[in-house]
Amino acid sequence: MTETTLSGKIWVLAESGHLVEDIDTDQIFHNAFLHITDIAEMGQYALGNLKGWENFPEKAGSGDIIIAGRNFGAGSSRQQAVDCFVALGISAILAPSFGAIYFRNAVNSGFPLLRSTELDTLVLSSQMETGDRITLDFGSSEAKNLTKETSFTIETMSGVQSAIFKSGNLFGYGKTLNRE
């Protein structure tokens, strides 16, 4: 069984106290780099076209968690917009909602995208800030902000999402299906 708990330092993608909504895949991983097929090369371009976050790759550390606004990953179908975070060692992204294709791409890569409806309020009331350490249990939907000593809830993973996550990625999951 793969661990379903994660903890790490957070980066809050907010502007004047509000989570930035509708961040599209060109802001996450610009189309100028779509020719790249090697995941290791992708990390350096993560959030490279999002105003104020251009040097995110230098600041981010392995195991960090991103907090984003609703409809994160709107736009194109590029897998690179997920893989660039995998390359940096980001361990999860939390948002109120995600773009449909973006969400699938992450699920298929075994990268945890988790939804929480409380994020807007938490960020607005400064109960969630960049640098805080949080811990998430996406088996039980419990989450805690260790720095602020508060708790909040996240949605549990759906059946497929968790099955694919547990198999590593869609390919690993496919192999489990063949064995049945």
Added chain:
Amino acid sequence: MGQTVIEKILSRHSQNDVRPGQVIWLDLNVRSARDFGGPNVVKNFEREYGKDQVDDPSKTFFTFDLCVPACSIRYANNQQICRKFARKKGFQVFDVDQGIGSHVLIQEGLASAGTTVVGTDSHMNILGAVGSFGQGMGDVDITFAYKTGKTWFEVPETVKVLITGQMSKTASPKDLTLFILKQMGTRKGALRAIEFYGSAVKSLDLSGRITLCSMVTEMAGIIGFIPEYDKTFAEEVEELSGKAYSPLAADEDAEYSDVLTIDVSGLEPQIAAPFLPTNVHDVSELCGKKIDSGFIGSCTNGRASDFAEAARILGRYKVKEGVMLKIVPATRIVYDVLLREGILSELFKSGAIISNPGCGGCAEGHIGLTGEGEVQLSTGNRNFAGKQGKGETYLTSPAVVAASCLAGCITVPEHS
């Protein structure tokens, strides 16, 4: 209990009486990848499946449209990687000469009503225009689809949108689309299928339907369908694709998660200002803003009627000095129609730059980018910051782009 259009299509391809929220395994009629995403698919495939065959070569394709012919060594190499893979596996490539993949799939009759189609193109849901379930996916999904012919899918809920009233005579399908997008935003249709009803959409031709359905992506929707149609539309699709048009309709007692009404009475030309497609205004509000360039094309507005409309507005006039107008037909067949009807030559005489078919100015393609401070009017579907360069992109109809390129500033076209 009755079913919506998407529930019917998904049921037919999963031997399942599907309901929203259910996760199903879906059989795919077409699995495709572009020059973007394609090389990643090849890499994934060879890593995961070694020398295995693809599930069914006759249902597997590459469609090159993003950077055609290749504008950089890296794209050239990537396209060549795809071609070699396709030759080895024995499947067809719609190569750099053919045009935008989704449009090619319609014209080839591969994406006909009731089919299921996936590709590395977030606007693959444009296929809703011909009653096909199209869906954009990333390279992991497509690799799995190449190998298995299937994909997992969570059946979405459906929203019913009733369009009422009559637009003004100067409004085009793009104006209708932008106005609907403004009303829907990225919430009301998010993660759902949308069915559009009402006389303003029933009367749309293929090009108009493509325009509306393409921008369901910008509404954050899964796909849009326009179930009602006129005979002329059916004939148009049949002639183009060589296949009978028999789309699935929703049942009378189908269940919708929401029913919305959008009144388009008196609708005037619309424009989306930077940097969100939903930032829609009446063109009249922005009249007079100086522009540097115009782009007519993309999967949203790259059909023959779009260019005919632009040519009608341009007439014998020339685009304003210092303004550049780029023309990119969606496909080779569209290009051929424009050539035969003399429309390309009219556009050329007006001073336009005419490019070979493809995505053109939409992404980082082969007809250039916008420079810092440049104001571009585009008939595309996205104006996100930095997408087409450092400049500002406004989204609007072919008529507004043409009229504005004549005037050198944002202008409402006159109605003849």
